[in-house]
Amino acid sequence: MEIVTAKGLTKDYGPLRAVNNIDFEILRGECFGFLGPNGAGKTTAMSIIYCFMPPTSGKVKVFGIDVTENPGLIKSRIGVMPQEDNLDPDLTVLENLIVYARYFDILKKDSLPLAKELLEFVELSEKENVNIKSLSGGMKRRLILARSLVNNPELLILDEPTTGLDPHSRHAVWDKLNHLKAKGTTLILTTHYMEEAEKLCDRVAIMDSGRIVTIDTPSRLMNVHGGNLEAVYLKLTGRTLKE
Ligand SMILES: Nc1ncnc2c1ncn2[C@@H]1O[C@H](COP(=O)(O)OP(=O)(O)O)[C@@H](O)[C@H]1O
Numbered sequence: 001m002e003i004v005t006a007k008g009l010t011k012d013y014g015p016l017r018a019v020n021n022i023d024f025e026i027l028r029g030e031c032f033g034f035l036g037p038n039g040a041g042k043t044t045a046m047s048i049i050y051c052f053m054p055p056t057s058g059k060v061k062v063f064g065i066d067v068t069e070n071p072g073l074i075k076s077r078i079g080v081m082p083q084e085d086n087l088d089p090d091l092t093v094l095e096n097l098i099v100y101a102r103y104f105d106i107l108k109k110d111s112l113p114l115a116k117e118l119l120e121f122v123e124l125s126e127k128e129n130v131n132i133k134s135l136s137g138g139m140k141r142r143l144i145l146a147r148s149l150v151n152n153p154e155l156l157i158l159d160e161p162t163t164g165l166d167p168h169s170r171h172a173v174w175d176k177l178n179h180l181k182a183k184g185t186t187l188i189l190t191t192h193y194m195e196e197a198e199k200l201c202d203r204v205a206i207m208d209s210g211r212i213v214t215i216d217t218p219s220r221l222m223n224v225h226g227g228n229l230e231a232v233y234l235k236l237t238g239r240t241l242k243e
């Protein structure tokens with residue numbers, strides 16, 4: 001069953017066509033990855049799914065609801081881990097979660113135990129009263145992951161969840177994402193780490209210059225084209241992911 005469908009999705013920023021007429025379907029319970037180098041249009045495509053901005057043209061439905069018709073209802077059922085760190089630097093770790101819970105009308109008496117439970121999940125309990133500024137990059141990403149789970153989302157959207165993290169922190173995040181997937185949460189992520197895509201994603205969309213070049217499972221792509229996903233990317237786009 002589809003949880004997201006996009007048909008002819010296009011997004012322009014002024015004269016720039018950032019996403020160019022793409023079609024995709026994301027199934028309930030899968031982990032779907034958008035792969036591609038900087039500027040491919042990954043963040044733009046994701047932001048439209050999480051109703052941060054409307055498409056220029058095309059139709060996008062999440063949970064069967066058109067993103068332009070009832071974004072509020074969609075937002076209440078999804079969690080978002082944005083590419084940039086947007087934690088509140090003036091608040092503690094725990095306060096960041098409690099304040100965020102207010103956006104979802106979670107009662108005060110429920111938000112404290114919820115925040116503590118989420119901190120336990122991402123292994124940050126001992127940091128609950130620490131200021132954001134003293135967290136490492138990996139801890140901040142884990143806290144943002146915890147924050148994205150405040151409304152117990154059916155669909156989790158993760159924009160470069162592990163970019164810039166050391167291997168240990170990256171594995172810690174993968175571990176949590178696998179755990180969420182095992183309990184049935186649908187995951188959509190972007191990454192330019194091919195190893196991450198191979199480890200986590202059931203299917204990937206390979207993007208280049210606003211277009212989807214192909215959509216398939218990582219293993220089928222590697223079987224058909226030979227080599228690892230990095231080699232597949234190079235073969236299909238003529239570009240490396242570092243460009
Ligand atoms: N708010 C914006 N205004 C103008 N151009 C933008 C904006 N956001 C992204 N772009 C441009 O759109 C293209 C796609 O960007 P983006 O979706 O962020 O790609 P990715 O996430 O794959 O790096 C890039 O050329 C980028 O510079």
Ligand SMILES: [Mg+2]
Pocket residue numbers: 042043044083159
């Ligand atoms: Mg991006």
